[in-house]
Amino acid sequence: MALVPAITDLQELKNHPAVARLLDWNAEAVTGAKFDRDEMTIYVERDHIREACVVLKEDPACPFNFLSDVTCVDWYPSEPRFEVIYHLLSIPNKERVRLKVRLNSGSPVVESVTAVWPGANYFEREVFDLFGVRFTGHPYLRRLLMPEDWEGHPLRKDYPVEGYR
Amino acid sequence: MILNMGPQHPSTHGVLRVLLEIDGETVVRMMPDIGFLHTGIEKTCEAKFYQQVVPLTDRIDYLCPMTNNLCYVLAVEKLLGLEIPPKAQWLRVLLNELTRINSHLVWLGTHAMDIGALTVFLYCFREREEVLKIFEMASGQRMMTSYFRVGGIALEPPLGFFDRVREFAGYFPSKVDEYENLLTGNPIWAMRTKGVARMTAEDAIALGASGPTLRGSGVDFDLRRDMPYSSYEKFQFKVPVSQEGDVFARYMCRVQELRESIGIVRQALDGMPEGPIKADAPGVVLPDREKMKTQMEALIYHFKIITEGFAVPAGEVYQAVESPRGEMGYYVVSDGTAKPYRVHMRAACLANLQTLPKMCEGRLLADVVAAIGSIDIVLGEIDR
Numbered sequence: 001m002a003l004v005p006a007i008t009d010l011q012e013l014k015n016h017p018a019v020a021r022l023l024d025w026n027a028e029a030v031t032g033a034k035f036d037r038d039e040m041t042i043y044v045e046r047d048h049i050r051e052a053c054v055v056l057k058e059d060p061a062c063p064f065n066f067l068s069d070v071t072c073v074d075w076y077p078s079e080p081r082f083e084v085i086y087h088l089l090s091i092p093n094k095e096r097v098r099l100k101v102r103l104n105s106g107s108p109v110v111e112s113v114t115a116v117w118p119g120a121n122y123f124e125r126e127v128f129d130l131f132g133v134r135f136t137g138h139p140y141l142r143r144l145l146m147p148e149d150w151e152g153h154p155l156r157k158d159y160p161v162e163g164y165r
Numbered sequence: 166m167i168l169n170m171g172p173q174h175p176s177t178h179g180v181l182r183v184l185l186e187i188d189g190e191t192v193v194r195m196m197p198d199i200g201f202l203h204t205g206i207e208k209t210c211e212a213k214f215y216q217q218v219v220p221l222t223d224r225i226d227y228l229c230p231m232t233n234n235l236c237y238v239l240a241v242e243k244l245l246g247l248e249i250p251p252k253a254q255w256l257r258v259l260l261n262e263l264t265r266i267n268s269h270l271v272w273l274g275t276h277a278m279d280i281g282a283l284t285v286f287l288y289c290f291r292e293r294e295e296v297l298k299i300f301e302m303a304s305g306q307r308m309m310t311s312y313f314r315v316g317g318i319a320l321e322p323p324l325g326f327f328d329r330v331r332e333f334a335g336y337f338p339s340k341v342d343e344y345e346n347l348l349t350g351n352p353i354w355a356m357r358t359k360g361v362a363r364m365t366a367e368d369a370i371a372l373g374a375s376g377p378t379l380r381g382s383g384v385d386f387d388l389r390r391d392m393p394y395s396s397y398e399k400f401q402f403k404v405p406v407s408q409e410g411d412v413f414a415r416y417m418c419r420v421q422e423l424r425e426s427i428g429i430v431r432q433a434l435d436g437m438p439e440g441p442i443k444a445d446a447p448g449v450v451l452p453d454r455e456k457m458k459t460q461m462e463a464l465i466y467h468f469k470i471i472t473e474g475f476a477v478p479a480g481e482v483y484q485a486v487e488s489p490r491g492e493m494g495y496y497v498v499s500d501g502t503a504k505p506y507r508v509h510m511r512a513a514c515l516a517n518l519q520t521l522p523k524m525c526e527g528r529l530l531a532d533v534v535a536a537i538g539s540i541d542i543v544l545g546e547i548d549r
Binding site (some may be wrong): 002003006011031036037038040041065066067068069071073074085087089091093096098117118119120122123128130143144145146147154155161163 | 173199200203207208209211212216241244245246248366371372373374375384386391392403408434478480481482483485492496507509511514516518544548
């Protein structure tokens, strides 16, 4: 499949089920959307992410009932620095969508979605461990992969690949 | 009493530490502790070229190395927009299914051994030996094959490869009958696995479980059939689903998957198309050695790919495949250079591990061992 240029205009993409549902619910929460390489990405405001997840999970037409993944990308040194990414899957409709929340390096805090999908527990712990993004409302936000007394967040771009001796 | 089922334990299949709060023989609370096998593979990927990441992916889920390879190269090919020739796609399916058989044989052998059926372990590893010899024939390596490349397969399979696979596919179903003979109707097996570690479908979906862990609870979802990749839509196979949601249900799912996988291998052998094994993309795919030694352009491409890598257009892709454990996903972010900006592996087992406390709390201590075996845990994938 040859590459097609990405579509980033929110108006052109508003017919996609997930975009339409979110725009219906709260148009200010959606700051942008992108359709690239057959994948839909929706940019959501940080304060509305948990409710947006609830809306998508309970959408009767296309329920995104399965949380595939929660991860993060560090765009140091550009701001906003962190991008927390949620991959959702709708098992009945066999559709995927990606939600993205942009966070500044000054306050990398976002609300946890463990209340929506309990399966987000370990994924959010891993993001906290490796990137330092805090999730408010998480039942047990502690380091997952690194030892408990580790200092620093290894997957940030200002942490060297070889680590510190 | 708080009991530590430490990282070194014969039944945890890797370095999994489980903290158990028990009251007599009953488990009151259970908390897994992981991170003992964390080697920073995701960070290392950011320092390597795209083609250098392939051997790293083998070692993530070390029981199904080709599945990891497949997921990663599919993600990068999606980023590049490459068209993969049909023969490469069918070979990938064939090897992927042999890898699934390999992984399920290890699962069956170790799971049965934990519960006490020691003979099954040796029977399964006898068949696994033949599959490992087949992999060694194709790629030179028994386990960490790194046989797939961005754009196709590394090398043409040698003469005699397909005959050997056909011979294996001929006798393997009777071996699965042997394993079922030993276990499925066995009353001791039934007492240890039926009704143990039950999980409902809603819980499984909410916790992110996938693969046989999800299908054992009645949810009919398989990425190979429902969101096909690498020409899986051309193969006919059934997806085994069980309704009870206990250890026995997951066991039946996986044993039937062994039979379905060998069926797919036979279909792949019968219908293998002719053609090249690498895509037509000289800037990405290494040229044949003969061409490299005689043509100047091929030599230059070879040199540039090895020393500078190939630049991938900026963007991001999430590619998911059906690994023997569930949905394995690779999220690759590119910033336009020859090194990936971020590679994230969605490990099927990390989500499946979250179901373990739900399954085991309120049950006996001995059932914890059966439950850990039934979710088919591989710490390499969890910890990366």
